[in-house]
Amino acid sequence: MENSSLFLSSSPNSLSLSPTKTTPAADCIRIGAPRTTTVLASSRVEFPSIRLHHSRSPLSPLCCTASESVKEEQEMALKDGQDDRIARISSAIRVIPNFPKPGILFQDITTLLLDTKAFKDTIDLFVERYKDKRISVVAGVEARGFIFGPPIALAIGAKFVPMRKPHKLPGEVISEEYSLEYGTDKIEMHVGAVEAGERALIIDDLIATGGTLCAAIRLLERVGVDVVECACVIELPELKGRARLGGKPLFVLVDAAA
Numbered sequence: 001m002e003n004s005s006l007f008l009s010s011s012p013n014s015l016s017l018s019p020t021k022t023t024p025a026a027d028c029i030r031i032g033a034p035r036t037t038t039v040l041a042s043s044r045v046e047f048p049s050i051r052l053h054h055s056r057s058p059l060s061p062l063c064c065t066a067s068e069s070v071k072e073e074q075e076m077a078l079k080d081g082q083d084d085r086i087a088r089i090s091s092a093i094r095v096i097p098n099f100p101k102p103g104i105l106f107q108d109i110t111t112l113l114l115d116t117k118a119f120k121d122t123i124d125l126f127v128e129r130y131k132d133k134r135i136s137v138v139a140g141v142e143a144r145g146f147i148f149g150p151p152i153a154l155a156i157g158a159k160f161v162p163m164r165k166p167h168k169l170p171g172e173v174i175s176e177e178y179s180l181e182y183g184t185d186k187i188e189m190h191v192g193a194v195e196a197g198e199r200a201l202i203i204d205d206l207i208a209t210g211g212t213l214c215a216a217i218r219l220l221e222r223v224g225v226d227v228v229e230c231a232c233v234i235e236l237p238e239l240k241g242r243a244r245l246g247g248k249p250l251f252v253l254v255d256a257a258a
């Protein structure tokens with residue numbers, strides 16, 4: 001089934017060559033310091049093809065206005081380092097208008113994979129967040145969750161479980177259907193890949209309507225797994241996917257506001 005109807009539509013005249021600052025919602029789990037929310041064109045990684053920046057900002061829930069102690073200074077320096085990483089990650093994601101069909105603004109993470117520093121920083125930011133959270137399972141959603149999930153799983157000492165599109169897994173599976181803008185799709189997981197009581201992190205590259213992550217949560221919870229958090233590189237906030245996660249925490253690095 002073609003699921004391109006899921007993609008964020010936006011008018012071509014909302015595209016901008018200069019990024020605008022956006023304010024993250026208060027209930028979002030996001031990282032980065034407030035002083036560097038704008039991604040500067042000069043910090044972008046150059047790629048041979050189109051690189052339109054679409055009001056995307058690295059995310060920043062923590063607000064520090066003044067440093068009152070050496071510790072605060074150190075914390076701010078750390079956050080600045082973190083912001084640099086997020087700005088680079090954001091800049092390395094290519095935005096392609098009208099792909100895979102007219103009106104869709106495609107967030108292409110393949111250019112992020114070409115930038116070894118930005119790719120490593122992406123993995124490191126997730127690993128730093130999850131390394132002490134007693135996660136035993138990293139579940140990655142096909143296809144792009146298979147790119148980010150395994151290196152995170154290896155680094156935090158968890159197993160990796162692929163959640164696949166229908167009829168791809170050879171063993172016995174359990175499935176969850178989810179709704180697309182028009183129609184439905186399904187993801188599947190091998191029976192026995194996880195055990196009741198395990199602690200899971202679900203990884204994907206992007207949350208749009210939230211249907212995919214919602215199905216992934218249901219799949220794991222059906223077999224008694226505790227889904228600790230979902231994590232994505234990119235969020236398309238206009239599509240309000242976060243609201244479909246039933247209160248499950250969602251951690252994202254880059255806000256691709258239209």
Ligand SMILES: O=P(O)(O)OC[C@H]1O[C@H](OP(=O)(O)OP(=O)(O)O)[C@H](O)[C@@H]1O
Pocket residue numbers: 003006141142143144145204205206207208209210211212213241
């Ligand atoms: O939040 P949602 O509206 O569910 O959309 C997000 C999903 O859409 C994209 O995958 P897609 O289904 O295009 O499959 P692909 O990764 O195989 O290209 C993306 O990688 C997410 O998995």
Ligand SMILES: Nc1ncnc2[nH]cnc12
Pocket residue numbers: 006007008104105106107108206208236
């Ligand atoms: N706009 C978008 N870009 C990339 N992947 C997507 N999946 C759903 N919407 C998307």
